[in-house]
Amino acid sequence: MLPRLNRLFDAGSGRALDVAVDHGFFGERSFIDGIEDMRSVIATLVEAGPDAVQLTLGQARHLQSVPGKHKPALVLRTDVANVYGRPLDSHIFSHHVPHAIEEAVRLDAVAVCVNLMQLPGRPEIREACIRSIVELRREATRYGMPLMIEPLVMQGAEADGYGVDGDIEKIVTLVRQAVELGADLIKADPADRIDEYHRVIQVAGDVPVLVRGGGRVDDRTLVTRTAAVLEQGARGIVYGRNIIQHPRPAAITRALLSVLHDGTTADEALAELEEAAR
Template identity: 75%
Template sequence: MSQFRLNRLFNPSSGRALDVAVDHGFFGEPSFVRGIEDMDAVVATLVRANPDAIQLTLGQARILQSIPGKLKPALVLRTDVANVYGNPLDDHIFSHHVPHAVEEAVRLDAVAICANLMDLPGRAEIREANILSIMALREQATRFNMPLMIEPLVMQDNAKAGGGYMVDGDTDRIVALVRQAKELGADLIKADPTDDISDYSKVIAVAGDVPVLVRGGGRVDDRTLLERTVAVLDQGASGIVYGRNVVQHPKPAGITAALMAVLHRGESVENALAIVEGSEG
């Protein structure tokens, strides 16, 4: 059963998970690589901080899995690559999944794979490519009992974003895309926060029995990040998938400890901020 792998992702006491995404280099956008140029050092830092999981690509996953011992974060494997984040965008945009991605995930001892489901205004072909990838991955994920995390990404029109697609927090669009992810067979859903964070219960409701982990998106200040985290957890989110807000933080270990305290011990925002302040890195 895929639940066997998920048992290594979710904390047994809280039932929640922090997955730190460090798959940004896959997308070929220069700004995404800032702070994660030395992936050996980044992964070593995160392993010491000990989140529940680290999300990596096929080419970087071996850094984590070559570290000896049982007490390290689980691996979530990113399986698809796209070029939708450029500023300006390329003339031709695409999205493809890695061939034999699920077999690679099994060989790498991943607890789940992750694939996009993007809603880009005026670019239905990207959503079609994502759906085709998800259906192919779903077939193999079922065969190998590999949990499939689908990442619904509702994007703004490129002109509004000033070049390069940016997240759209429209509740109705997020709810519709999350529902499509569930219909396509997601075992986990990684979804953006809504602009009106009090709406997030609608996202949780439409996902039904599929656990929802909330994306972090671009860098925000610590208080905003922690307040948003508490808000989505209070509405039923099963965890968070944060990337740049951890790896580009001046104290990545400190913010990881603070987030884990909120997730697994129910610490307040103020206590979590104190953890960051008192940390060394």
């Protein structure tokens, strides 16, 4: 698995920026705002140069058809669920793609990503996720494919939109379960108290933690939070809508990369972003 992870993490900083563009998989109209034209989106990201792009089975070909050695690595999303609708459907589900690991090998992915969702009052979704993780873990070990587990602590059904529950106690508990289930990588929720995020890193042990972006926020919040979670020990970030729905996705990508890999401060990165807009 190490050869694949070596293609995900930057050789200098040991960190990674993975841009998630797998939102269309979940069947929610608002999720595809800004990514209607996937060829154009991926071309923009390739030029901006993040460490990886997270895509689905149906869209991965757009990245992997790009010629040349210097392009983002592929992280393949393996599961689909209908838990993001408001209101929720009367029947909710989560399923992983059959033969997902074989598909990832054929597509030359560096890792696969699967959810571990905690939805209040719906324990069957967590059970479905665990079943998927156990099956994927078996196949991932067989093929030497790193398994990224995404512990996702969700707000209750009364919440509006794609919100996350930033309770550090819940995040720590679910992250630990992901580690126990055999995660090679963790894609974890941000927390309400970033100064406590070292607890997430601690409970993950030697499993690298990449922090997901959650809902859309302003540039200052995004860049400042990124610098803060890195200080707390995170090995990288997995951002989706905060990049792909940004008015200047290439510019915000480059700003985040400078924080991750060059040690740029949040204020310096924001100044560079503002300068790029002029």
